Amino acid sequence: MPKDRPASRCSLGRRTSWLFWSSMSGLGGLYLILILLLVFVDFQYANWVDIQTSLADERVRFSIYLSLTTCSLAAILSIWVAVPTGYVLARLGRDSIQRNLEQRPRLNQLAQLIRHSVDTILDVPIVLPPLVVGISLLVLFQTPLGRALDHTTQDFFSWLGFPGIRGITYEIPAIILAQFTVAAAFAIRTMRNTFEQIDERPELVALTLGARRFRVFYTVAMPQAWRGTVAAFTLAWARSLGEFGPILIFAGTARMKTEVLSTTVYLNFQFGNLRGAVVASLILISVAVVALITTRLLLLSGYRGGRR
């Protein structure tokens, strides 16, 4: 490459590069403006006094509290399921099946078919309309098995110290189950991608050093996956916070009983109280933004730590 490049070409290069980056980021910029506008008009519509009045309302406070509790529980459940499932999906992928069942083509084909089916089924909650998830949960708990579960869990909850919770359907557990059903699918996807990004070879070396699979998983694979785990948890948590359709159908909208923030928005809107709906939305937005920022900070500090 010539060292004494003419100045005009250099500036032309800078200009085309500026053109490139600005045109590439133009559409994203418009979308960014849309998001900011949405939040801005919400804040314009309701004033600070409205927010204070709402926060003083016992029912609103209950729904904030219930929202935070249920979506945290749903996110914990999702991660609990997603971490092992994501690992299995990532490590028993196409290549691994191919490698281990090379000598048995029939079994190989069957295993590949099962893998594809499992993969597809796990994606169903992501593509299903939320209302359908709610209806399906409701129907599930109308079957003899579901009724039995409803009945037995009542004793379980009173044993736990919550005698007020009578089973699952139209009770608080229904909210958590509805949130979990959708959030877990997203968390599994994230964990699977996380583990797929992680090189398998250190795990194989750990096996030769004498470690069993469980130890390999928690000493070699898991420490590399914490960033993905935090991301999956946040995604599951945010999904659960915004969940509404399945909760409406499966848990109902009883005030001070199964009312979460998204339900508050809906109920206020339904009864013509648009201002109340906007205030509840603002609370939802604030909670979500705080959660997102916390996660970002957590990931950022961890990043610096890891680079040490």
Add this chain to the structure above:
Amino acid sequence: MIRIRELAMRQGSFHIAGVNLTLPDQSYAILMGPTGCGKTTLIEAICGLRPVTSGSIQLGDHEVTRQPAFDRNVGYVPQDSVLFPTMRVDHQIEYALVIRRIAKKERRARVAELAELMGIGNILKRFPQGLSGGERQRVALARALAFRPQLLCLDEPLSALDPTTKSQISALLKRVHSQERVTVLHITHNPAEATELGTIVFEMVGQDIVRIRS
């Protein structure tokens, strides 16, 4: 004595069969062959990381053909060392000893001994990120030797290093072999390594392994 008899493996469209190989105790065996002839596949089968179709692998008095990798007692140094990314160097080295429930004092002593042999005493508290190629290879060697394996498998241990580091690691491998009294199987495509290190040299010619020097 390490004995491999009539070993057959398949990997995609590639397959090898009828592999025979015998390594006397405490020998430094070099297995040569062009890239893609199945050397790595063979070493992975010996370590228990790849299933075999037929044949047998015998380590000492034990037949290990169907044994899982964690039961074999074979040290493995893969190509480009493959360290645990989130573990401190000293923890990597004592990893196999922690699994075997060796007391902390003995573990420390063994780590110190290996660190001295490898010349890595100054990087024990560091993480693998930022270590040089030579340092990584030394750590991988120490990690594989910590539990005094019966056999040490080295997959192209010198191929990714610059000439100076290469000669240092080469000298180190000689020292390791004499001091640790371990049987070594070192695979390479470079005849110079065979001349310098091997007490016994094999070459893969097609499907067969031919002894060319002993």
